[in-house]
Structure formats: C-alpha cells, structure tokens
Amino acid sequence: MSYWHTDETHDPARTSWVASAQDHGDFPIQNLPYGLFSPADEAPRAGVAIGDAILDLAACVGAGLIDCAPLLEGQLNALMALPVAERIALRRRISALLSDPAHRPAVEPLLHRAADCTLHLPARIGDYSDFYVGIHHANNIGRQFRPDNPLLPNYKYVPIGYHGRASSIRPSGDPLVRPRGQRKPPDAEVPLVGPTARLDYELELGVWIGAGNDLGSPIPIGEAADHVAGFCLLNDWSARDFQAWEYQPLGPFLAKNFHSTISPWVVTPEAMAPFRIAQPARPDGDPAPLPYLSDADDQAYGALALTLEVYLSTQAMRDAELSPMRLSQGPASNMYWTVSQIVTHHASNGCNLMPGDLLGSGTISAPTRDGYGSLMEISSGGREPISLPSGETRCFLEDGDEVTLRATASAPGNVSIGFGECRATVVPAR
C-alpha cells in the first residue's frame, strides 16, 4: 500500500531553510520533484526542485550527502526503476537535507537558481502510450466525429489507449512548429496539403513508469501502483483537420506525433500520497470493472485530488501586457479509469512496460465548458469562438499563441503542491 504512505516529509509544519520554498505554489518542501537540469552550459544531471532553486543531486552523491548511485546517470530512468522503499528513503533523506539547518552549510553550495538552468526531458522515453480515460472528453469529441455514436460500446470495459510517438516529446518551453499535412474539407474533391488550420492543445496527466515487467508477464492490479514513478503534465498537441481525415481505421498518427510537451518535473507518488482520494463511483447502470481491473484499495485511493488548468496568451495579449487568460479549470478525477487500471490494462496482454515509459491519460475534461480540456470542445468544433481580453477571438491556435498547463494538488490539512509549468508557443510552419 505504498501509495498511501505518509511520513514526516508530508508534515505541513515542516519548512525548508531555502526561503523561496515557503508558500511556493509548486515546490514547497512537501513536493521534492525530480528533474534533469543543466546549470548554464554544463552537462545534464539529476536535481530536485525546492522553491525557486534546484538542488544538484549528482553533486550531493559526489559530496557523500546522499547514497544513491542512479542519481549519477545522465537520465532518470534508473532512478525511476528503484523499488518503492528505496524511493521513500531517498525522499526522506532529501527532505532532511533541505529542512534541517544543520545541513545548510554543506548543501547550500549545491543549489542553483532555477531561472539560470535548462530543464531537459527527465528520462529516455522508450515508449509513449496515450489513453482516452477522460470520459467527458470522449463524449464531447465522439459527438463531433460520430454524432450518433459518441461513446463506443467498448469504452466502459476497455481503458482505450493507443501508441504515440516518443521521439517528438519535448520539455516545457520548447517552441512548437505548426505542422503541415493533409486535410480534406467536406466540399473539397481531393485533400489539401498545408499548415494545419485547426491546431489544438490537449490537457493530460502524464504518468512515468518506474519498475517494468517482463514480456509475457502481466502486472496485477494490486501491484500496479508500485510500477508508477511519478506524474507530469502533458500537452498532446493535435491537428484536428489532419485527424479527421487520417484516423480511420488505425487511429491518430500525423495529427498527434509532431510534438508533445511535458512539464519536466517528475512529481512522485510519495509526494502525491496525501492527495489520494476515492475513485468517483461509476454512474448507475455502468458495468463494474472486469475482475482484472478491480481492486478495493485502488477504488478507495486511486484518484488524485488534482486541479488542472489551461492558460492562453496571444502575441497581442503579451504586447498589451495582458495576463494569460484561463481557458479551463477542472479536477483530474474526471478520469473514468484510475492510473493503476491503465497500467494493469496496458500490461494485461504481457506487453512489457519499461522504466521511463510515459503514459498519457488522454484529455481530461470536466462536464461543463469551463472545464473542457481542448479547444475542439470549447469552440464546439470551431463553431463557437471564444473572446480574448485583447479583443481577439479563437477557435483554434494561431502562430504566436502560448499555451500553459498547470496542476495543483490540495487536501485539507496538507500543504498544496504543484507540477510546474507545461508551456509552449506556436511558431509558423516551415
């Protein structure tokens, strides 16, 4: 039951001697997410975010402050693969180093100002799989592509997923080149080729796989939580016009694989322990999950008390010094399947998951428009533009638009933690 483990690292009274960590919305000492960073021009190395600073964990190992060899590798895959007990021990050690003033003299020289550092993808992502567990999104999109048949008969039995592209995943901040491709307007005789006219974002929860499984050996639902190394935000950029034309019969391909943006900090299951909540009950009449996807603990603790937000800033808004506009806000618990259920389903046929694999939840939308997780939904497929404070309107994204995803976990009696930004700006097609 590792995923409900709390200890002194979660104590709301615990503070860090790093001043900026106090009341830091994202990275108080109760969070301690891992990342791969470069100070100035130096080589990438493991770090942990604390307030506005990053602690160089590789340097901590070098200085004898931490005993954890995987922190010396140039990727976090080996760190992610650690057994849960070792991950918990590492977290406790880092929390002690950053809270106990006695450690300050040794540790402080190993801190870097985050603003001076570059954040990289935390792991070598072997495979990236994307799911479709946001049931309100599935309904909204399904209605646009298949008006008579929005939710297919398999949806409430199968955590629907598909494979995505690992090579084009990029960390927050990397600009997104508007993709070219084929689209076929209903009145066109042949498809047109050119930059997408329906560029969209998708608000998703990302899940980092920790310990893997051998090919041919499924992961029982009761063990699935131990195979999760952390969480991030994921923007699964989508070209809706390409998607509508290409997606049958084998699913989305070029409509999705041109770029995906993630928040670069790995928020651990340990950090999320206080924010575990019960999976919302299925509506009356829905089938119970099949036995291989059923687990009482997972139902009791398998959802996350996590608020997801999307912000938009256009070039004109930035020129006028207007703040980004929030497009939506909603809870991550609008997932029809839990993280453990998607992990177990993915491996149920013996498919081997590997440390550093990334799973996406699929777009998470709330039932109402102020919580829709994509412009395709917010603009009703491009028919209802939204108005921006600059006087502009948008159905889909224009060049220069900047989209930022945010996530905040909160629970009574606990210090809230955040995921950091998942942000990118659209640049013109080449």
Add this chain to the structure above:
Amino acid sequence: MSYWHTDETHDPARTSWVASAQDHGDFPIQNLPYGLFSPADEAPRAGVAIGDAILDLAACVGAGLIDCAPLLEGQLNALMALPVAERIALRRRISALLSDPAHRPAVEPLLHRAADCTLHLPARIGDYSDFYVGIHHANNIGRQFRPDNPLLPNYKYVPIGYHGRASSIRPSGDPLVRPRGQRKPPDAEVPLVGPTARLDYELELGVWIGAGNDLGSPIPIGEAADHVAGFCLLNDWSARDFQAWEYQPLGPFLAKNFHSTISPWVVTPEAMAPFRIAQPARPDGDPAPLPYLSDADDQAYGALALTLEVYLSTQAMRDAELSPMRLSQGPASNMYWTVSQIVTHHASNGCNLMPGDLLGSGTISAPTRDGYGSLMEISSGGREPISLPSGETRCFLEDGDEVTLRATASAPGNVSIGFGECRATVVPAR
C-alpha cells in the same frame, strides 16, 4: 540516386573464400547484411553474415582491418546513421576482405560459426511505426471489419500508419507467449477475458531508419531513400478477437503490442540495389500521389523485386518429421506506397525519425489466396480452415505452432540474396 548504385560488390562472378557463402540462398558475398551477435557467452558486437558464418566486425576494427568507429558500439544505431557514401565504402571494404584470398589469413580467425552464436535486436529501437500499404490486405481485412466499406476514402491519398510498441520487438527465435485479453463474441453480453482464440501472424517488410531528421523539418521525397539503413522481415503478431473489440476509435493496441518478431539481419539498401524495380502503376481511376509524395526516380526504382513466403510447422508435424508447409508466397511489390513514400509521409508533419527506428509496411498480401499474408485472410476470418499435411486443420494459430517468414530478392543476371529467417513458436498463455 544512391539506391540504384551498383559496383564490384554486386558482381555475380565475385565469390568468397568462405566456402559456405557459395550458392548460399540468404548470405552470399553479394548480400553482407549487418547484425548484432554474441559468440557463446560473450558480449554483443557488430557482425556481418557470410554463408554459414559471421564475421566479427568489431574485432576487424580492433585488428586494423576496417576503419569504422560506429562498429565498436554495442548497438548498430550509429552504423545505421552513417552517410550513404560511408556505408558504401564500408561495404566495399568488407566485400574485399571476404573475397580476396590475400586477406584470408588475417580475417579467418575473426569468423564464427553462425550456429554457435546468438543474434540480438540490431538496434535500440526508439520508435516503431506500422503502416498499412498492402492494398490487397487492406481490402481483405477491411471487408471483414467493414463489409460495406472495405477501403476508406483516405487510403489512396494517405499512406495510412500508426504507432506500434517498440519494447516488445524480439529477434527471430524468441518464443511468443499467447496473450490474454478482452474479447466480445457477438452473442456475449459482456466481454470475456482470457487467452486469445484468434492468434494470427502478419507478413510484413521492416524498414530500418538510418539518418534522422530534426523535429519540425520534413524529409523531401527525393531524399527519403538516403534515410533508409536497411530492411528486415517483420511478423506483427495479432490477436484478432482483441482487435475487433478494442480498435475503435483509436486503432489497434493490445491486439498487437504483446510481441513482434523481426529477422535480425539488416539487409542494406546497397545490397538491394540490383533488385530495385519500378513501382507498379496505379490502377486506372486511382488518384496520382499528391505532389509531396511524387518523385519520378521513386516511381522508376522504388519497389523491390522481393518474394515473401510464410511457412507453418505444428508440433504434430514436427513429431511426424514433416516439413513446414508453405502457407503463402507473393511479391513485396503489392505495396500501394513505396518505402520512400512512407518515410516522407511519416516526416511530412515534422515528426522526427531517428537512427534505429523501425517502420513496418503492414501486411503484404497478393491478390489471390495463395499469397495472403495472414490467417485472417487465408481462413476468411476463421470460416474456411486450411488442411495441414499432419491431418490437422487451422483457422488461427495453436500453441506449439511455429511460423517462419522468408524473403528472397532476385533479378536477371544477379546472384539472389535472402533475409534469413523470421521465426517464432507460440507457447501457452501464462
């Protein structure tokens, strides 16, 4: 125009001092495919197949016989990424070492009996994408899943593809565990969970990516051939019952990602140069490829004179010492799109391909049943069992069945070359 380059290495009069290379159906000196092999218990290293032997290329570099640092890495990704001119130079050097008797004293000690070696995956496969360019297969399967609508309107404009699973690709010889999963018979109220009852193979051509492209920068059709490092056979094992239930709306997932088998030798574009043929003309009335997929040279030389075969051997057949039965034979030119067209299409939205990525053609079927590339087609969806020499019948694969794919390239005035085996045996579900 590298893909039509021939030189002395293709000379049909050239022979090797390795006796078994003469009249070797797969690996005469005109082939020289690369692989990653281990002699006995030793570490994997780069090698080249010659007759019944493997030449240790890493040892050749160590001995000063070859000057090519990428051969010293434990994977062939860097070798695959070499510019075409360097690949051609390397091939000429290896061909000289293995043909000129003057080199025999230095080279012969670096040969290993292939039968004593283990073959590995040749590269770290970053991403695996599977296409659907076998038009007769698309028609046959489409008719079973969508009787009224076998070939969708996008098929003749879009080289349809989707992302597959890289982690579960295995070299020839590794057994395949029958997967478990959800299937829903038409008369069942809820899905059943258990081992697949419709296990199938798929006969595909695999394409290894060599030099990659930067994210956001497409690959023009005229340059696509230079991004291909080689070819292999690919068996995209499929659970047809899982596929029918799960594949809408996002495509195949657990029906395909439990295991894929490849032939471990990388047959280079250089080796295939004499076997380039014109892409078959599209049937009257079909649209011309869109401009970004059109290239006169590709139409003239973009197809391969390659015969593909599938053999089946059951446990009962092996017990009775019966030879494997050939299930099908057909030409690879039944691809509606060329290799260059699928490479260019894949990167047309800026998606970055990487050295060591693997593309699958999708199942290649001939127009008639003796050339169908899957049991789903041969057995008409399980309604017309085939009879085996053991007196058994098959609609789909049973435990103990062994499937072997083979490929042979032939052209008048040239020595034929083969791809080696792509073979695996089905073992019971765990």
